[in-house]
Amino acid sequence: MSKNQILSIKEEDTMLSENLRDVEKKIEGACIRSGRNPKEVTLIAVSKTKPVEMLQEAYDAGAREFGENKVQEITAKYDQLPQDIHWHMIGHLQRNKVKYIVDKVKMIHSVDSLRLAETIDKEAQKKNVVVPVLIEVNVAEEDSKFGLSLEEVVSLIEAVSKLPNVRVQGLMTVAPFVENPEENREIFRSLKKLSVDITAKNINNVTMSVLSMGMTNDYEVAIEEGATMVRVGTGIFGARDYSR
Template structure:
């Protein structure tokens, strides 16, 4: 079942790329593996998946220890400052930076490990009260402030679009995030190159790709429904 679902997602990504004349290599598929047991992740790994996204620090660290070391781990969930130290040297990318306090903590913990943390700034494009993230107008001032941190590299933007039945309803959100990335790059801020757009999930990733997503976060589409009872 996992193999078939993974193949279907791959086909959908390829079709979306073809539709707008993009290369498949331009889009990274992040397998969102939250709540899934290690055995299922190992099965996905055996099928060629190397990029996994986790929402919770404890789950990420446990899976990091148990699974092959050539996996690229992404922290995609809301990150509490007191948990940063546990994942700072384990993840390739933190998708969910949305406050100065969190950025300062990442800087401090990255400095301790003498590494540079790659981050995305989370943007609440739709301004949903239930979601984390900065408002659109807050993003450039925020990036200008954190661009001086020597142990942080701002690599792009991330958004979680509303859950909708018709993915076309989210097209404008993805378009707006892409436009914002263009505006940021036009400012030529030192230490900032917004090349990553992490947007699109199981129900809207094809539209996100058409609008410029470079990373899509797909969980249910690959692994099936989540199990919240574990």
């Protein structure tokens, strides 16, 4: 490896580390503005399409929570990286792929049907694990997005609560991409209100301890409205190359 290549790698390491620190500072600032403890908010480094080397850099800079959109990326990266990483499945999950990750992920953020929840439960029983899940809500009702309408959430949660190897721990949404993050404030507020309403129902085996909402362009607003997990990719790793 040439001296220039080594210098380039070091510069990339430094940039990624600085990006991570910058995001963490912005999370802290949003918490202070809304009277929250920064420890209430978990930063998930969204590493989809990024090579293992970049994930290792983020790990070395302190990241432990990583989010992936595709099952094949989790399974490919899982054995190549430190085992104390917590993996989050944040993308749409097909039922025929559940078996590959059910014992590898800390949480599945994208449960949007009873059939998917039942498959997770069945595969979790085979592996003798209990899987924490979030119910995905399409608050903005975008045709291009997965997730339930606000009105459909409670009935699904009541059904999923009866599955022994699945635990509903909260809600997730993917807000629209907007230039001005303030435009998404009402979406985050609506999801928070729904979580409060569900908490009041005291459904067995269900907690609303997690609100997964907010991404690179709007996570500060999401935190101000109650997010406990934010999913930041570009803000840490830079723009993605989808041709990989």
